[in-house]
Amino acid sequence: MTNTTTALRWHAPGDLRLEEVHVRTPGVGEVRVRPAYVGVCGSDLHEIVDGPHAIPVSRPHGLSGGRAPLVLGHEFSAVVESVGPGVEGLAPGDRVAVEPNYRCGTCAACQSGRYHVCEHFGFAGLMGDGGMAGLAVLPSYMLHRLPSRVDLAQAAVLEPAAVALHATRRSGIGAGDTAVVIGLGPVGLLVCLLLRLRGVQTIVGVEPSEQRRALALSMGVDHVIDPSRTENGPADLVRKLLGGGATVSFEVVGHQSTFDMALASVRSGGTVLLVGLAGGLHFDGFAAVNAEITIRASVGYNDCYPELIDLVAQGQLDLDPFTGDMEPLADAVEVLNDLARGRRQGLKTLIRCAGADIGASVPTVFTNVSQVRT
Template sequence: MTHGVRGRAVRWFGPKDLRLETVHLPHPGAGEVLVRVAWCGVCGSDLHEIADGPHAIPVDRPHPLSGAVAPLTLGHEFAGEVAATGPGVADLPVGAPVAVEPNYRCGRCRACREGRTEVCAAFGFAGLMGDGGMAEYALLPAYMVHRLPDGFDLAVAAVLEPAAVALHGLRRSTFAAGQTAVVVGLGPVGLLVCALLREAGAGLVVGVDPVPARRELARRFGADAVLEPDADVAGTVEDLTGGDRAHVAFEVVGSQPAVDTALASLRSGGELLLLGLVERLVLPAFDMVNAELRITTSVGYRDCHPELIRLVTAGRLDLAALVSDVVTLADAPAVLLDLAAGARIAGKLLVDCRDTS
């Protein structure tokens, strides 16, 4: 494979302009790994770029770490097998199963020197700021690639990335075992927050979402109670806790109403953990100060994949239950355009990137 490979890839050219193209990837250079992709998940950020981007995709100048500029290959939730490695890459033999932690980091800025690579000054994701994994092959920096135990389900491995978002959010919060938590937004990351709260010993987990299928799925992921957002969430949480309300509320939507619901569910001294992305919020500062409420934010992840791999291998975290739909690489552009236009699924959509021709 000295001259690299050719393979199909789903490429973003502009809003509502996705194309399945054949691209050439060179043989890996120093510190690089060529991955033969098996499965790639679809994220809400992908759909935002398809609907009305660019939001994160570089179009005017290349990203400083990836060097990429649109058009580029989508997909940052993916897993596969090592196809080739460049000089200086150890412990990743050809054929080894791998999961991808797709965040770029420079290693030089203050955040990186402090170990906070998720907020690197040149932060970005392969699949958004550089070519990603909705393709038959992906060429990546070796630091993104985690070797998996032999026999690890690669479809499950593609869900490790959103699980890392959930785990990092949980780690950023002040949650402790035995406490009550509310999760507002039961998309894939919200469901995974529920599962990880249960694994961490939550006393009570309450999920909130308008979609019945997601509320039902939340019960499988550890929610003790599930509510519609237009229900009296705060009153119900108060009843369930004997008047105490929640210690931590996770907002996983990125909207003013979701934030309002999350804040209203908190006890005095409670914490709002923001995982959803929203440009601006209006906060009830007077009430928050008088109740000494805290707000914590969380973005991306760092050092989460090893723990998640251990949890899955030990049978303590069921990521397979999150997958509700599967589509082939050839059919992915049409399906993604439908989802970007408003079609809904209950859980996680995976793209089968394996060459079945």
């Protein structure tokens, strides 16, 4: 068993290196995996352009023990190589999706089941070593076994899908309601797909990219709006299309202008759900109170992977549109720098690691995936 691997590590803004690193054997409650596919996230690109934002530099993260230089990649799938003492339910050769949240298990948030806002929260791939490598060691609680009907490329998209599922849950939206989704990047498009599965009557998307608008229509979004081509602004058109406004506006950009759009697009008594990350935002409190607008926030996810795995396995959620752009780990430095600097465009780029070949050929015995419905 080798104890070294090739990994893509962040050293500083603009300083990515593909280098050989030591990988320890798994300890108690840990699993060593061979990453298969790793999604490139906007968070990774922000770290490359002007980080550190989340990456610990001066001192190690409290749960992972990691700090820069650090292996990037928190959206990933893998194949189990070996398990440490005390690990049950996982064995070498198992194909897994990685839910990258570190959690302490003892703080008030963890004790209430809200481990995604753990007091010591972190992501493998941002606050500890992640998946852009030949090998990785992770806590066993991060790993979800995959049924044969879910391939490893699809499983790498489960992380942003979990962000989208948690947002739809937080919104309280239901069958017969209407929605506007502002920002049709990967998370916004995944929100649209999940809204349709929840029985939402009409979905409107707002997005400046022609390619993403076309993709949204192909995914079943009822109306798509180019915000630069509306006579009185996109919110006015949303309100006309939805007979007075949306039941829920999903803001998936993280900007004052799109927050204003979300507020103006929602009907009286409706909800604005904040998914995009932004700094200070301001709004007209008088107008919000008079219309009884609810403003809610959504961050990360908890207990989403089992439901998503089941939806993909049953053919109800198609993640293939997010898996079309793949690049090998050997080219990852150039690919990530191009993405970060805007020299490359696309919906979702996956970095292909050695586990992809192993996972395609190793037979595994699977247990049933439990259904989680809310």
